[in-house]
Amino acid sequence: MREDATAPLRREIRPAVQTIPSVCPHDCTSTCALDVERLDARTIGRMRGSTRNSYTAGVICEKVSRYAERVHHPDRLLYPLKRVGPKGSRQFTRIAWDEALDLVAQAFTEQAARLGPAGVWPYYYAGTMGLVQRDGINRLRHVMKYSGWKSTICVALADTGWTAGTGAKRGVDFREVGEHSDLVVIWGGNPVHTQVNVMTHAMRARRRGATLVVVDPYRTGTAAQADMHLALRPGTDGALACAVMHVLFAEGHADWAYLRRYTDAPDELAAQVRTRSPEWAARITGLTAEEIVAFARLYGRTRRSFIRCHHGFSRSRNGAANMHAVSCLPAVTGAWQYPGGGALYGQTAIYPLDRSLIEGLDAVDRSVRQLDQSRLGPILTGDPEALGYGPPVTAMLVQNTNPAMVCPDLTLVHKGLAREDLFLCVHEQFLTETAAFADVVLPATTFVEHDDFYTASGHTYFQVARRAIEPPGECRENHRVIADLARRLGARHRGFEMTAWEIMDWTLRQSGMWDARTNWERGGQDMALPFETAHFLDGFAWPDGKFRFKPDWSAYGGRWQEMPPLPDHFAVTDEATAARPFRLVAAPARTFLNSTFTETPGSLRREVRPTARLHPDDCAALGVVEGDRVTLGNERGTVTVYARPQAGQQRGVVVVEGIWPNRHFENGIGINVLTGADPAWPAGGAAFHDTAVWIRRGA
Ligand SMILES: Nc1nc2c(c(=O)[nH]1)N[C@H]1C(S)=C(S)[C@@H](COP(=O)(O)OP(=O)(O)OC[C@H]3O[C@@H](n4cnc5c(=O)[nH]c(N)nc54)[C@H](O)[C@@H]3O)O[C@H]1N2
Numbered sequence: 001m002r003e004d005a006t007a008p009l010r011r012e013i014r015p016a017v018q019t020i021p022s023v024c025p026h027d028c029t030s031t032c033a034l035d036v037e038r039l040d041a042r043t044i045g046r047m048r049g050s051t052r053n054s055y056t057a058g059v060i061c062e063k064v065s066r067y068a069e070r071v072h073h074p075d076r077l078l079y080p081l082k083r084v085g086p087k088g089s090r091q092f093t094r095i096a097w098d099e100a101l102d103l104v105a106q107a108f109t110e111q112a113a114r115l116g117p118a119g120v121w122p123y124y125y126a127g128t129m130g131l132v133q134r135d136g137i138n139r140l141r142h143v144m145k146y147s148g149w150k151s152t153i154c155v156a157l158a159d160t161g162w163t164a165g166t167g168a169k170r171g172v173d174f175r176e177v178g179e180h181s182d183l184v185v186i187w188g189g190n191p192v193h194t195q196v197n198v199m200t201h202a203m204r205a206r207r208r209g210a211t212l213v214v215v216d217p218y219r220t221g222t223a224a225q226a227d228m229h230l231a232l233r234p235g236t237d238g239a240l241a242c243a244v245m246h247v248l249f250a251e252g253h254a255d256w257a258y259l260r261r262y263t264d265a266p267d268e269l270a271a272q273v274r275t276r277s278p279e280w281a282a283r284i285t286g287l288t289a290e291e292i293v294a295f296a297r298l299y300g301r302t303r304r305s306f307i308r309c310h311h312g313f314s315r316s317r318n319g320a321a322n323m324h325a326v327s328c329l330p331a332v333t334g335a336w337q338y339p340g341g342g343a344l345y346g347q348t349a350i351y352p353l354d355r356s357l358i359e360g361l362d363a364v365d366r367s368v369r370q371l372d373q374s375r376l377g378p379i380l381t382g383d384p385e386a387l388g389y390g391p392p393v394t395a396m397l398v399q400n401t402n403p404a405m406v407c408p409d410l411t412l413v414h415k416g417l418a419r420e421d422l423f424l425c426v427h428e429q430f431l432t433e434t435a436a437f438a439d440v441v442l443p444a445t446t447f448v449e450h451d452d453f454y455t456a457s458g459h460t461y462f463q464v465a466r467r468a469i470e471p472p473g474e475c476r477e478n479h480r481v482i483a484d485l486a487r488r489l490g491a492r493h494r495g496f497e498m499t500a501w502e503i504m505d506w507t508l509r510q511s512g513m514w515d516a517r518t519n520w521e522r523g524g525q526d527m528a529l530p531f532e533t534a535h536f537l538d539g540f541a542w543p544d545g546k547f548r549f550k551p552d553w554s555a556y557g558g559r560w561q562e563m564p565p566l567p568d569h570f571a572v573t574d575e576a577t578a579a580r581p582f583r584l585v586a587a588p589a590r591t592f593l594n595s596t597f598t599e600t601p602g603s604l605r606r607e608v609r610p611t612a613r614l615h616p617d618d619c620a621a622l623g624v625v626e627g628d629r630v631t632l633g634n635e636r637g638t639v640t641v642y643a644r645p646q647a648g649q650q651r652g653v654v655v656v657e658g659i660w661p662n663r664h665f666e667n668g669i670g671i672n673v674l675t676g677a678d679p680a681w682p683a684g685g686a687a688f689h690d691t692a693v694w695i696r697r698g699a
C-alpha cells in the first residue's frame with residue numbers, strides 16, 4: 001500500500017480495517033478459506049469464511065470465528081523460558097533467544113555424542129497444517145540422523161484401510177453431493193463438530209430430497225439431523241458393512257458388470273458375505289436385523305449414493321479393516337459410476353507436491369530407527385520393543401503438539417516427560433501441559449503471524465497464506481527456529497538458508513503448480529481431478545486398475561498375517577467384560593480442536609465440564625442422575641467426570657467428548673489415561689475409541 005500525506009490523519013479519525021485473505025491452519029479437513037480483519041499492525045479483529053473457495057464457501061466454525069481471543073490471549077507465550085523449578089512445576093525464568101537456542105543445541109550435541117543421534121527425537125504433529133511450519137522439523141531430523149518418525153496418532157489406520165482397496169488417498173469431490181447425491185451416508189464422523197462444511201453440502205442434498213444416514217455410536221449433532229441413525233456398538237463397522245453387502249448380493253443390488261470390470265475378487269467377496277447375515281451382524285453391532293436390512297435396501301436401490309468416510313470409526317484396533325470393509329460398498333453397487341455417487345475419505349493424494357525441500361528428503365537415511373508417535377509413553381519409560389531395541393530417548397524438540405494431553409496411556413507419558421535425564425524443548429503458543437514439563441520453552445507465532453501453504457483433505461484446493469500481523473513479543477515461526485538450531489548444530493541443507501516464502505515458491509514451481517504469489521492473489525488453486533479419475537472410472541490406483549476386496553495387507557507390514565483376507569468382523573477390540581462392562585468413545589468436542597482452544601474463554605464456556613454421556617437405563621442402574629460424579633476406570637487409571645443421561649446410544653456405551661486439560665480432572669490427569677498405546681492392526685495407530693472401562697458412582 002502506498003502511503004500519502006493524509007494517511008496518519010485518517011488513521012487517527014477511524015483506523016482503516018483491512019481484510020487479509022488467509023487459510024485456517026488447524027488440523028481439520030475443511031481447511032477453510034478465511035478473511036482476517038486487520039485492525040492495525042499487531043491486532044486482528046473478526047475472522048470470516050471467504051467465498052474464494054467454493055467448497056468452504058464462506059462457512060467457518062464458531063471457534064475460529066472468534067480467533068482473536070486466541071491470538072490476543074493474555075496467556076500467549078511471548079519470550080523464551082528456562083526451567084528453574086522441578087520438572088512440571090511451571091517455574092520458569094525469562095531468557096534471551098540466543099541463550100535458549102544455545103541450551104537446546106548444547107543438549108542435543110551432548111546427547112548425540114553420548115548415545116548416537118538416535119537418542120534425540122524431534123516430535124511434532126499438526127497443530128498447524130501448514131507444510132513448511134509443520135514438516136520443516138523433518139529436515140533437521142534427516143540431516144542430523146535423529147530418530148525417525150512413524151506418524152500414527154491420527155490418519156494411520158484410516159489411510160491404511162482406505163488405500164488397501166482404492167490404492168490412493170483420494171475420492172469423489174464432495175461438491176458433487178449438494179447437486180447430485182440422493183443418499184448421503186456420514187460414516188463414523190461428527191462433522192457438526194469436526195468439519196462443518198460437510199454439513200453445508202450434505203444439507204444442500206437433503207433440501208433437494210436426498211436421504212441422510214449417520215452411522216455413529218451416539219446421537220451426535222450430526223445424527224440428530226439424519227433421517228436414519230444407526231447407533232452401532234463401537235468397533236463393529238466391519239460387521240455392519242458385511243451384512244449390508246450380504247443383502248446387496250442376495251437381493252440383486254450388486255452391479256455385476258461393474259464388479260467384473262473394476263474389482264479383483266467379486267465372487268470370493270459374494271461367497272464371503274453369504275454367511276454374514278443381518279442376524280449375524282445384529283449380534284455384533286447391537287443393531288436390529290431390520291435396521292440393517294432397511295439401510296442395505298436403501299443403499300442398494302440408490303444409484304447416486306455417497307459415503308463420507310470419517311476418521312472416527314477408524315480409531316479402533318480393527319479400524320483399518322473396518323475402513324476397508326466400508327470402502328467396498330460403492331464397488332459392489334457400482335455407485336462410483338454416477339455423479340454424486342461413490343465415496344470420499346480424503347483428497348491428500350491429488351496434490352503433485354514435491355516435498356523434498358520442505359522435509360529434506362534428499363538426506364533420509366533408511367537405517368535410522370523409526371519411533372511410533374503414539375507410543376510416546378512406552379518409549380519414554382524405556383520399553384525395549386517400543387525403542388526398537390535401540391538407545392533410550394534423552395532429548396526432544398516438540399512442535400505443534402501437546403502429547404501430555406492427546407497421547408494415549410497418559411500415565412506413562414507423564415512419567416516419561418517427568419524424567420530428570422530427559423532434555424525437553426517445547427516450542428509453543430501457550431504454556432501447555434507438555435510445555436510445563438520442558439527445560440526450555442520457546443514462544444511460537446500463530447498462522448496470522450507467519451507465511452505458509454496448505455493442502456486439504458476434505459476438498460481439492462491448494463491455498464497460500466501470508467502473515468497478516470506482526471508477531472507479539474518475541475514469538476518466532478517454526479521454520480526460523482529450525483533453521484537457527486540447524487546452524488548451531490552444524491546441520492547443512494539449503495532449506496535452512498531460505499525463508500518460508502522462498503521454500504513455498506520453489507516447491508510450487510518445482511511441482512508445476514502456480515507460484516506462491518499467483519496462488520495467493522487468486523485465492524488458491526483448485527486441483528480437482530477430472531470426473532473419470534475422481535470416480536476411478538479410469539481405474540483404481542493399482543497396476544491392474546481394480547478395487548481390491550482382497551487387499552495386500554503385507555504391504556503395510558506389522559501384523560498383517562492376522563488381518564482377515566476379505567471384509568469381515570475383525571474381533572481384536574478391547575471388548576467389554578464383566579469387570580469392565582462399558583465401551584468408551586473419547587470423541588471430539590465441538591469447540592475444542594484436539595488440545596487447542598481449551599485455553600479460550602468462549603470454548604470453555606460452551607463445553608462446561610468433562611461429561612460422560614450414558615444410556616438413561618445405565619444411569620438408573622448406576623444410581624446416578626444428570627450432574628452426578630462418576631468415575632471411569634480400567635487397568636491404566638481412572639478419571640472422574642459428570643454424568644449425563646442421553647438417549648440414542650446403546651447400553652454399555654459411554655461417550656466423553658473433548659480432550660480436556662488435565663487440570664479439569666480431580667486426579668490431575670485426563671481422559672487419555674484410559675486409552676491404550678498398544679499398536680492397532682496391521683502396522684500401528686492409536687485406538688482412541690476402543691477402550692473397555694468400569695464405571696462407578698462418585699469420585
Ligand atoms: N481422547 C482422544 N484423544 C485424541 C483424539 C481423540 O479423538 N480422542 N484425537 C487424536 C488426534 S486425531 C490427533 S490429530 C491428536 C492431535 O493432538 P495435538 O497434536 O495436541 O493437536 P492440536 O491441539 O491440533 O495442536 C497442538 C498444539 O500445536 C500448537 N501450535 C499450533 N500452531 C503452531 C505453530 O505454528 N508452531 C508451534 N510451535 N506450535 C503450534 C498449539 O498451540 C497446540 O498446543 O490428538 C489425538 N488425541
Ligand SMILES: Nc1nc2c(c(=O)[nH]1)N[C@H]1C(S)=C(S)[C@@H](COP(=O)(O)OP(=O)(O)OC[C@H]3O[C@@H](n4cnc5c(=O)[nH]c(N)nc54)[C@H](O)[C@@H]3O)O[C@H]1N2
Nearest residue numbers: 188189190193194234235310311312313588590593594689
Ligand atoms: N471441533 C473439533 N473439530 C475437530 C477436531 C476436534 O477435536 N474438535 N479434531 C480434528 C482432527 S485432529 C481430526 S483427525 C478430525 C476428525 O474428524 P472426522 O474424520 O470427521 O471424524 P470424527 O468427527 O473425529 O469422528 C468422531 C465420531 O466417530 C464416532 N465413532 C467412534 N467410534 C466409532 C465406531 O467404531 N464406529 C462408528 N461408526 N463411529 C465411531 C464418534 O462417536 C464420533 O461421533 O476432526 C478435526 N476437527
Ligand code: SF4
Nearest residue numbers: 024028031032061064
Ligand atoms: S471448520 Fe475447520 S478448517 Fe474451517 S475454520 Fe473451523 S477449524 Fe478451521
Ligand SMILES: [Mo]
Nearest residue numbers: 027153154155
Ligand atoms: Mo487428527
